[in-house]
Amino acid sequence: xxxxxxxxxxxxxxxxxxxxxxxxxxxxxxxxxxxxxxxxxxxxxxxxxxxxxxxxxxxxxxxxxxxxxxxxxxxxxxxxxxxxxxxxxxxxxxxxxxxxxxxxxxxxxxxxxxxxxxxxxxxxxxxxxxxxxxxxxxxxxxxxxxxxxxxxxxxxxxxxxxxxxxxxxxxxxxxxxxxxxxxxxxxxxxxxxxxxx
Amino acid sequence: xxxxxxxxxxxxxxxxxxxxxxxxxxxxxxxxxxxxxxxxxxxxxxxxxxxxxxxxxxxxxxxxxxxxxxxxxxxxxxxxxxxxxxxxxxxxxxxxxxxxxxxxxxxxxxxxxxxxxxxxxxxxxxxxxxxxxxxxxxxxxxxxxxxxxxxxxxxxxxxxxxxxxxxxxxxxxxxxxxxxxxxxxxxxxxxxxxxxxxxxxxxxxxxxxxxxxxxxxxxxxxxxxxxxxxxxxxxxxxxxxxxxxxxxxxxxxxxxxxxxxxxxxxxxxxxxxxxxxxxxxxxxxxxxxxxxxxxxxxxxxxxxxxxxxxxxxxxxxxxxxxxxxxxxxxxxxxxxxxxxxxxxxxxxxxxxxxxxxxxxxxxxxxxxxxx
Ligand SMILES: [Zn+2]
Numbered sequence: 001x002x003x004x005x006x007x008x009x010x011x012x013x014x015x016x017x018x019x020x021x022x023x024x025x026x027x028x029x030x031x032x033x034x035x036x037x038x039x040x041x042x043x044x045x046x047x048x049x050x051x052x053x054x055x056x057x058x059x060x061x062x063x064x065x066x067x068x069x070x071x072x073x074x075x076x077x078x079x080x081x082x083x084x085x086x087x088x089x090x091x092x093x094x095x096x097x098x099x100x101x102x103x104x105x106x107x108x109x110x111x112x113x114x115x116x117x118x119x120x121x122x123x124x125x126x127x128x129x130x131x132x133x134x135x136x137x138x139x140x141x142x143x144x145x146x147x148x149x150x151x152x153x154x155x156x157x158x159x160x161x162x163x164x165x166x167x168x169x170x171x172x173x174x175x176x177x178x179x180x181x182x183x184x185x186x187x188x189x190x191x192x193x194x195x196x197x
Numbered sequence: 198x199x200x201x202x203x204x205x206x207x208x209x210x211x212x213x214x215x216x217x218x219x220x221x222x223x224x225x226x227x228x229x230x231x232x233x234x235x236x237x238x239x240x241x242x243x244x245x246x247x248x249x250x251x252x253x254x255x256x257x258x259x260x261x262x263x264x265x266x267x268x269x270x271x272x273x274x275x276x277x278x279x280x281x282x283x284x285x286x287x288x289x290x291x292x293x294x295x296x297x298x299x300x301x302x303x304x305x306x307x308x309x310x311x312x313x314x315x316x317x318x319x320x321x322x323x324x325x326x327x328x329x330x331x332x333x334x335x336x337x338x339x340x341x342x343x344x345x346x347x348x349x350x351x352x353x354x355x356x357x358x359x360x361x362x363x364x365x366x367x368x369x370x371x372x373x374x375x376x377x378x379x380x381x382x383x384x385x386x387x388x389x390x391x392x393x394x395x396x397x398x399x400x401x402x403x404x405x406x407x408x409x410x411x412x413x414x415x416x417x418x419x420x421x422x423x424x425x426x427x428x429x430x431x432x433x434x435x436x437x438x439x440x441x442x443x444x445x446x447x448x449x450x451x452x453x454x455x456x457x458x459x460x461x462x463x464x465x466x467x468x469x470x471x472x473x474x475x476x477x478x479x480x481x482x483x484x485x486x487x488x489x490x491x492x493x494x495x496x497x498x499x500x501x502x503x504x505x506x507x508x509x510x511x512x513x514x515x516x517x518x519x520x521x522x523x524x525x526x527x528x529x530x531x532x533x534x535x536x537x538x539x540x541x542x543x544x545x546x547x548x549x550x551x552x553x554x555x556x557x558x559x560x561x562x563x564x565x566x567x568x
Contacts, residue, residue: 110373112355118370146349146377153373188338192384 006032058129060105060122062087070094070102077101079136083126083155085109085143093141101139104129109147110154123155130162137165144171198303198503199534200240204268207259208284209235210561219554220272224537224545226566227558233538236558237308237510239267240536243282244306244506246289255286271304273503280304305334305497305505309490311515316489317473317482321463328464331493332392335500339388346381349374350455357453367450375442382458383434386420389462390427393418396492403491406530407523408484412469416489419463483520487527494531504533513537513544521546542566 003011006028013024031039055061056068063069070076080101084090090103106121118124138159142148156166172190173182182190199221205214210232225233238248238257248257258265268281280301281292291298316323333340353374356367396416404414420427423437441457442449449456466473466485473485497505507528516524525546528535539545547553555566 110370112352112359112370146345146352146374149377150349150352150373153376154370157369157372184337185341188341192338 055105059090059103060107060125061090061103075100078133080139081126081129081135081137082139082141083152084141085148085151089141089143101137106142106151109142109145109151111147118154121151123158126155127158130159130164134162135164137167139167139169141169144169198271198273198305198501198506200506201270201272203236203239204266205235205239206266206268207262208239208265208267209257209259211235212259212561214561214563216556216563218534219552220534222535222537222547222551222553223556224539224542224553225556225558225563226539226542226545228540231558232561232563233558234510237508237536237538240269240506241306241308241508242284242289243267243269243280243301244304246282246291246300249308249310254284254289257284258286271301273303278303302337305501306508307490307494307497307505308508308510309512310508310510311512313490313512314483314486314515316486317466317477321461324464325460325462327489328389328392331396331496332388334497335392335395336388339385342381342384342388346378346385346459349377349381350458350460353378353455354453357449357455364450378455378458379435379438379442382438383423383431385459386423386427386434386438386462387431389420389459390418393464395496396489399492399495400488403495404484404488406491406527407487407520408481410468410481410484412471414473414485414488415467417465417467419465420459421461422457480517480520483516487520487524491527498533504531506533507531507535509535509537511538511540513539513546518546 002008006025009028009031010021010024013019013027014021016024019027031042052064053062054064054066056063056071057066058071059068061068061070065072077100080099081104082090082093082099082101083104083106084093085106085108087105090105093099093103104122104126106123106126108116108121110116110118110121138155140152140155142152152168156168159166171186172193173179173186179187200218201220202218203214203216205211208214216236225236227233234250238250241249242257248254251257263285265284266281267284268279271278271280279292279294282301283290283292291300293301313327316327329339329343333343353371356362356370356374359367362370393416400414400416404410408414418424418427422441423434426433426437438457445456466489468477468481468485471477473481477485494505494507509528513521513524521544529547529551537545542555557564557566
């Protein structure tokens with residue numbers, strides 16, 4: 001006998017991260033009682049994300065088309081490529097509107113302990129991309145974890161013979177923050193990496 | 198700094214315990230496996246976020262329970278904070294005045310358990326642990342560097358053990374980890390060298406109070422690379438470690454493990470020109486460890502501006518009567534709060550006049566003990 005529709009929807013919602021049985025049931029009842037338009041919009045959006053999104057052919061960010069809106073924007077500076085770990089990092093930098101260049105998403109970091117090597121990341125694709133259209137600067141914007149540092153180091157070594165400028169994101173005290181509220185890790189690093197004035 | 202009470206819920210063999218504590222000495226007397234060490238362990242957990250007896254948090258929970266709670270009130274001069282830690286099988290949550298926090302850095306403890314007496318006898322890893330623990334409390338940046346160093350080391354070793362990779366591929370991939378091992382390793386080396394110098398500053402006084410030896414006790418830091426360079430600062434050690442990595446590269450590939458770096462450092466203690474590890478008597482070993490602990494307390498006191506809480510787990514029974522006496526008179530010079538566990542009240546050699554609260558511990562039942 002098929003499961004009743006409420007239980008079926010509850011079960012489906014509960015598979016999403018951060019949603020427990022109770023919240024899943026609440027969502028399911030909300031959809032059941034609510035405006036049919038909500039259900040329709042949800043159903044279409046859910047299907048669309050799987051059917052109509054793909055990885056951008058150039059930067060491997062998430063896109064609805066073959067090439068993402070950033071890569072296809074003529075106003076972006078193609079001479080500067082910012083290398084990030086995940087699409088969500090690309091979104092975070094985009095929100096700042098401080099960066100006018102284009103991106104390259106690695107989809108992970110080097111981590112021998114987890115069995116992740118260079119061939120599991122989009123590193124060869126980055127090299128091919130630079131082969132086709134050279135850039136002036138590569139910004140390595142992986143996270144400041146030991147894995148992120150090792151990944152940036154590896155990529156820098158590979159790209160260095162090409163003679164382009166290679167930079168790494170700075171780390172330090174958040175702007176507008178007070179020293180007394182900055183966590184010890186960040187503060188110690190900021191002291192160690194102090195700069196000349 | 199002292200704790201005014203201790204409240205345990207579903208912790209070890211205590212379903213519920215409320216203890217009013219003495220600001221100075223709290224002495225728990227009872228046979229083994231009755232629950233006296235559990236009290237010391239609970240206080241240690243509040244400051245460290247882990248146990249010194251087990252790495253499995255589930256061991257701390259009462260049978261069939263999914264969480265335990267340790268609560269206390271921390272007095273610092275005229276400031277009072279409610280501190281609690283909730284222990285779950287997979288994580289722990291700290292609370293200060295009901296607000297969730299990452300840790301309780303102001304609550305600092307020094308633990309002295311019988312295992313510490315092995316410090317001068319066993320392999321170098323015990324001595325590195327002693328130094329890591331002390332320096333982690335003295336310098337917040339040490340703890341961060343050590344955590345990152347360990348993570349980089351594990352990855353570096355895993356790569357070295359990969360037998361399917363070509364030499365060229367391996368060398369290219371090792372480089373990013375090696376660079377970090379050198380940078381973080383140099384940071385650790387410099388801080389360790391500084392820490393050992395700090396310990397040596399306090400050793401003559403600490404050792405003199407415990408031992409009647411004429412010859413002085415000195416601690417020597419023995420990094421495999423960069424012993425002299427460590428005094429010249431981080432940049433010099435970086436150069437030294439980089440050279441060592443370069444020289445031993447083939448060796449490293451052949452032996453498939455990281456051969457260079459502070460994870461292979463050691464410490465040596467000397468009484469006069471005798472190395473303690475090889476030539477000291479049983480009694481001398483104990484005096485050396487007691488003196489090192491005394492230095493640890495002094496250094497923390499210097500940095501924190503107040504004495505740390507002392508935790509003495511069943512140490513007294515390990516000492517002969519004359520050392521026991523010297524040991525406890527040293528203790529009384531410590532003005533902070535102390536938790537002592539002992540099998541019998543006779544093991545704790547204190548003057549009659551000493552202010553202290555005595556407890557008897559039997560099957561998880563705690564009563565006041567009149568001494
Ligand atoms: Zn793109």
